[in-house]
Amino acid sequence: MNSTSSEAISRQHPLPLRPWQAACLQQALQSLTPQTPHFLCQATPGAGKMMLAAVLADELMSRGDIDFVLYLGPTRAVVARAVETLCEVTGLPMHGRLGAAGGAYTYHALNHRLQELKALCQQARVMLIWDESHHAAGRGEDEQDTSNRWGLALLALERHVQYTLALSGTPWRTDGSCLPLLRYVESTQGKPQAHPLPADGESSDEADLTHALVPDFVYSLTEAIRDQVCRLPRLQLIDNPAIQLTAYHPRSGRQETHHYSSIPHLLRHPTMQYSQLLRHSEPMTHLLERSCQQLRALRQQDPDAAGLVVASDIAHAEEIAEYLEDRGETVCLVTSRSPGAHERLSHFRDTKTPWLVAVGMVSEGVDIPRLRVCCYLSHIRTEQRFRQVLGRIIRREGIEDAECYLFALNEPSLRHFARRITDDLPDDLAHVQLASPSSSKPAADIPGNAGDPASGNGGASDLDAQSAQDPGLNPARIPSPHLSLNALPTLGLQVAPDVEFSNQFITRLIALQLSHS
Template identity: 60%
Template sequence: MKLPDIQSSPHLPLRDWQQRCLTQALQQLSPFQPHFLCQATPGAGKMLMAAVLAHQLLERGDVDFVLYLGPSKEVISRAEQTLAEVTGLMMNGKLGARGGCYTYQSLWSRLPVFQQLGAQYRVLLIWDESHHAGRLPGTQKGANVWGQALLILERCVTYTLALSGTPWRTDGKCLPLLRYLDAQVSVDDEEDDSALKQRLVPDFVYTLQEAVRDGVCRTPYIWLIDNSHIQLTMTHAKGKKPPKQKRFSSIPHLLRHPGIGYADLLRHEAPMARVLTQGVAKLAALRQAQTSAGGLVVASDIEHAEEIAEWLKGQGEDVCLVTSQTPNAHAKLQAFRESSQAWVVAVGMISEGVDIPRLRVCCYLSRIRTEQYFRQVLGRIIRRMGLHDDDCYLFVVNESLLCRYAERIADDFPDDNAVVRVIPLEVASPMPGYGNTSPVMPLDSVTLVEEAIPASVTEVAGIAFGTSTATTATSTVSSQWEHDVAYSQRFSKHLATLEL
């Protein structure tokens, strides 16, 4: 069956990196090399490049249909819109369409239909956020469910285009359909759970450093909120022993205590309020010059998101809450995208692939501590809109892994001498102006030796931040002591901006 000819359709002009990637993909894709991986930093505009590639392959008759796979309904909705706008064709998978956009979750149920389509026509498969699929290193075996479906579908399609800003998996698995080379793993890599014994070979790479240099992405400033005077009071649950007190010089040192976890810390109002207060102040400063500038809060779960939204509303902020349980969540997110509303609070709906360029501030209060997720969240606030929005701000609790990820982002800017800086509150405030020009002091690296605490005895654990009269929240955990953590308001700190 002969399909209708493709008519040229106008689209936004491509950036230099998009044009270079497009040219290389058109030259490289062939029956002998049918797979292409574009690794471009989150926020750089991969989807537009992919849509133009799809249009040109359709126009010159190399493919007949386009299939797009993405991680969420929000992401595939935007992809469908971009593909339709660029190609001038319906991409909704309905009768008369020249393509369709689907989630990875739906792939297995639709696989027979896609196989039949590939058997009769030439198909381009675009699989976005490709790190969602995995397989064992050195083989196409051991793939996860989505990886298995992709391996089956790959046999039926003509070309594949993989898109990702973070093309690795935290479980150490490789991505299917892509090329890897054996590489010597360094000592540092062996300590990293995400390190692979095989190294991915992308076909095209566009880094965050290049994107900032080209004016495609904003310069990110990452503030790690900490405290230098933390007091831990340990009280026996039955009052049989006198209270014991311990002091900690930072949150990383506190979190080495076996009875206090990072996820628990996020749920207490004081550290949550410290992070949010800084974000609110920074966004207010940015909105004086850019009234549409927005802020994002990434919460740990739905209940946590609701608590955060209530806290922000209590401060007089205009808040949009979107979670998987929010009625018409996608419509609310679209309304937020087109409005000038200040804040949006979510759990996972805006963590990757979602394009809201007016977002310039993010408060990271997620319990997820992987570098991939951290970079994906940062990618939500780095895409530029114009000439006067060249910076963005990420506020995070100073936890050791998150600090390491921040330092690695700094390493992406070797020519700019990006460093992790400690900014005491009493010396300078991060709120006015842009960037950081304040005097700095070195990051504390004191090693704390913890006392052994039996885990077999039930205790009541409470964490209080602020003054000694602060109310203590209680919950049942397994250990011997009651914990009362008091944070000095005077010595509250903002650890470390990455002055990129």
């Protein structure tokens, strides 16, 4: 590998590099050698990882270190965007056919093209870029085989490529398995990206060891906000201080009524599921109304601003799109069932349509910087998914779009993830405040650790009691349609709960406000 020169790094590209991209580029050019052929860039969603990858590929081709670029991504939309960036930076065709300097495929397509790509890598010096690397599961040297199909394909292809560049904002897997090709070290601290060592023959102390991933370069959300690369996320969790659940005993017909001061409190009921709550008309429409209200305010200053609703499934997405259209909103519905879904998504990027409704097609890797509001109605409650969705709205366009907004229900797991995100914010911006729904200004400061499930309070915080005792937040209950939720059997007893909410939800717990100098 040739040594890095300042002239190489200062070469002109269609878009100037951000400082973090230039630093990562220099480090990658210095560290990629036949002895260390793998490089992991961990950068917050929205920071511009694909631009970095394209410039690195261009540098390596210009220096004669590689002949061909192979890109792998999770979806067709992500792959198409990557091809655009690679072509823009290198000025070379990336269609994968005769005469091209590169090719791009989804991970799913990799299995069908593995043999021909192996042959290509044996004939040319290839750089492999694998984006959103957490989709592939590998195995450690002493582990049982936990590889998934994509991980196995990567391992089979890797031995034939010259270099690999892994990109991810969340480089860990929810199932705890390792990512292939990357470097792990033993650690006694549990991390989201950690993978336990085998327990056979180990002592209790040794069993606590984990494999901690070691990225080659890290660019955090804190750095991205301070560098004005990403918007400041204002995460607002919606709750209700007066919830009533009515259940009927199927044998006696006796009606039982329970009162709850918060959504976490309600979710302790054995028959109540979060996925059911998302489809209840009152919390769902309230979240959508709050999101629409916020987007309207943003569009007064920025007519291009748009909002994203992440639904739980296709039927849910269609219901949400119908609701928004009934209230006069223009909606782009993009699901795997939508005709020409990828073309619709690409068209949405360049229009002024205010709302995009999807399930999973835009959860990661999709670059639509005009998205500034997100309504999270997905039943998936993992930190990885939560951060990936947040990444869709934090991509900054200019100096006038410093903030973005995410609305979700005050569910304990989502609250915990929101708390962890505040840990990644600059200290002077990580303010936790309580705001009433009728005002955009904070109503009261809440301690930074209030209501955190880790505190051992089971999800019911002091804020729950405060809300229930404050008559201003507990108005008379108004009639509402009783939605019969599909209940789970409990100890052989079938119940069919109906839930109604007070007519005033509150925005609580996480409302990140810009500090004022």
